[in-house]
Amino acid sequence: MLRENTDLQLRRALQSSGQRFTEQRAAVYRYLASTDIHPTADEVFLAVRSDLDGISLATVYKSLETLVGCGLAVKLSYSDSSARYDGRMDPHYHSRCLACGSVTDIPGEVAGSEIQSLSGKATGFQVIGYSLELTGYCTTCVPEGGPGPIHA
Amino acid sequence: MLRENTDLQLRRALQSSGQRFTEQRAAVYRYLASTDIHPTADEVFLAVRSDLDGISLATVYKSLETLVGCGLAVKLSYSDSSARYDGRMDPHYHSRCLACGSVTDIPGEVAGSEIQSLSGKATGFQVIGYSLELTGYCTTCVPEGGPGPIHA
DNA sequence: ATCCTTGCAAAGCATTTGCAGTCAC
DNA sequence: GTGACTGCAAATGCTTTGCAAGGAT
Numbered sequence: 001m002l003r004e005n006t007d008l009q010l011r012r013a014l015q016s017s018g019q020r021f022t023e024q025r026a027a028v029y030r031y032l033a034s035t036d037i038h039p040t041a042d043e044v045f046l047a048v049r050s051d052l053d054g055i056s057l058a059t060v061y062k063s064l065e066t067l068v069g070c071g072l073a074v075k076l077s078y079s080d081s082s083a084r085y086d087g088r089m090d091p092h093y094h095s096r097c098l099a100c101g102s103v104t105d106i107p108g109e110v111a112g113s114e115i116q117s118l119s120g121k122a123t124g125f126q127v128i129g130y131s132l133e134l135t136g137y138c139t140t141c142v143p144e145g146g147p148g149p150i151h152a
Numbered sequence: 153m154l155r156e157n158t159d160l161q162l163r164r165a166l167q168s169s170g171q172r173f174t175e176q177r178a179a180v181y182r183y184l185a186s187t188d189i190h191p192t193a194d195e196v197f198l199a200v201r202s203d204l205d206g207i208s209l210a211t212v213y214k215s216l217e218t219l220v221g222c223g224l225a226v227k228l229s230y231s232d233s234s235a236r237y238d239g240r241m242d243p244h245y246h247s248r249c250l251a252c253g254s255v256t257d258i259p260g261e262v263a264g265s266e267i268q269s270l271s272g273k274a275t276g277f278q279v280i281g282y283s284l285e286l287t288g289y290c291t292t293c294v295p296e297g298g299p300g301p302i303h304a
Numbered sequence: 305a306t307c308c309t310t311g312c313a314a315a316g317c318a319t320t321t322g323c324a325g326t327c328a329c
Numbered sequence: 330g331t332g333a334c335t336g337c338a339a340a341t342g343c344t345t346t347g348c349a350a351g352g353a354t
Binding site for chain 4: 020021022040041042057058061062065081082083
């Protein structure tokens with residue numbers, strides 16, 4: 001996406017929630033919208049520092065949280081290590097490598113009927129959204145001599 | 153499940169991975185297998201302390217990690233706060249409340265065809281498992297005057 | 305001019321680790 | 330008896346926060 005477009009999109013999202021457009025937030029969002037590596041806060045910090053060399057890690061954290069609050073990004077949390085952020089808002093799922101922890105996109109949507117059927121069983125629960133994720137081994141981590149040990 | 157059964161199950165699982173059966177691990181597993189509140193490590197610690205008043209939080213963490221390693225428990229991680237543990241190994245999904253953070257079980261399984269279709273799109277990725285979770289508001293947290301703000 | 309945002313450093317919190325004593329095997 | 334496990338306390342690492350200076354509206 002063109003830089004002007006992401007900036008405009010950000011400006012609108014911030015305005016509608018009464019927040020201000022800043023270079024720091026723009027740089028963070030620009031990077032997040034341009035990559036599909038689902039970076040950690042620290043990775044965003046390192047990447048963004050080449051544009052804005054004065055930016056601090058704390059500001060990156062704050063900016064990421066702002067983006068999540070605006071609906072421009074999604075925060076992904078896993079057992080191991082730190083949170084990852086996803087700035088791609090088109091419908092897709094994730095596959096996560098159990099060996100290296102990398103997260104990869106899978107385009108597509110699960111049939112709504114599945115979700116509805118599940119929602120029906122969640123008595124009294126007001127469903128807002130759902131998430132689906134595959135776990136396994138990515139192309140570079142897949143064990144050579146066949147599948148490794150399978151943990152349920 | 154009867155206490156003798158959970159203990160035996162734990163003993164076998166530990167033995168087959170070359171680890172020892174201890175009162176601490178037994179108490180943690182007994183509690184985890186008996187509840188469906190998906191407790192945090194701290195909640196497990198508080199609950200188990202009534203049986204074994206000398207147990208330390210560090211030991212609870214170590215025991216939980218051991219159980220996960222044996223396949224007797226699953227660790228659930230979310231953006232907010234601390235990890236939760238699930239000791240129920242029958243097929244089910246989770247619904248998580250965006251307001252209070254509680255995690256509730258939903259029995260059932262998603263049609264395998266859905267997962268297979270998704271797996272097919274994850275080129276080169278070796279799928280081991282998957283997880284599906286609903287997010288929304290639980291019965292006690294559901295907003296009075298209709299749905300609250302929906303965040304994608 | 306107002307008050308939101310930044311950057312810095314310090315604090316916070318969940319989780320992990322080193323180590324000596326203890327216990328399961 | 331041996332090696333694994335516990336409990337304690339300190340350490341680690343990610344994330345958040347308080348505050349004064351700076352910047353967007």
